[in-house]
Amino acid sequence: MPRKKVILFLTGCIVWVALYTLGCRTQPKQEARTPVDYIKAIPGPSDPVPVATAKKGEVLIGYSDCFSCHKEDQRSVGPAFKDIAKRYPVNQAYIEYLAKKVIQGGSGSWGNAVMTPHPQLALDNVKVMVSYILSMRE
Template identity: 70%
Template sequence: MPGKKKLLVPAGILSFIILYALSCGNEPKQAIRKPVDYIKPIPGPSDSVPLTTAQKGEVLIGYSDCHSCHKEDKRSVGPAFKDIAKRYPVNDAYIDYLSKKIIRGGSGGWGAAVMTPHPELSLENAKTMVRYILSMRK
C-alpha cells in the first residue's frame, strides 16, 4: 500500500502540469456584444410644447421620485427622458397614453424595467410632466 501512495502523488502532480501546460495560451474568448438600439421612434406628427408648460413639468418632476429611476440623457433603471422624447411624437394621444402609464405603472416598453405606479398623481399633472419630457425631442 505505501507504494500506491507514492504513485498517486506524482501522478497528481503530473496531471496538474499537463493540464496547466495545455491551458497556457488558451485564454477564454469573450463574446462581443453589439449595442442594442432600444429606441424605435414612432412616426407621427409632433406638436410644440409651450415653454411655460415645459417649465411647470420640469418643476413637477423635480418634486417627484422620477429621478430615482430616470436621468435626463442616459439610461438608468428606466429610459432617459431624452430617449423617451426620441421615441414618442408630441401629440395628445401619446401624452394621454404616457400620462396614464405613469399613474398606473407598467413594464415591457423599454425592456425588463418596471415602473412603479403613481396613483396619487393627478392626470393633469402627469400630462404636464410628459409634455416636459417630450419637449426634449430633437
C-alpha cells in the same frame, strides 16, 4: 502503419475532442434577453410644447420621485428622458397614453424593468410632466 504511430494518433484525437468539448462548455452563456439599445421612433407629426408647460413639468418632476429611476440623457433604471422624447411624437394621444402609464406603472416598452405606479399623482399634472419629457426632442 506502425502500432506506436496509431496509438499516438488515437491519443491525439482523444485529447483534441476533450479540449474541444471543454472549450464549448466554458464559453459564456448566451443572454436570454438582450437589452434594447436602439430606439424605434414612432412616426407622426409633433406639436410644439409651450415653454410655460415645459417649465411647469420640470418643476413637478423635480418634486416627484422620477429622478430616482430616470436621467435626462442616460439610461438608468428607466429609459433616458431624451430617449423617450425620441420615440414618441408630441400629441395629445401619446401624452395621455404615457401619463396613464406613469400613473399605472408597468414594463415591456423598454425592457424588463418595472416602473412603479404613481396613483397619488393627478392625471393633469402627469400630462404636464410628460409634455416636458417629450419637449426634450432634438
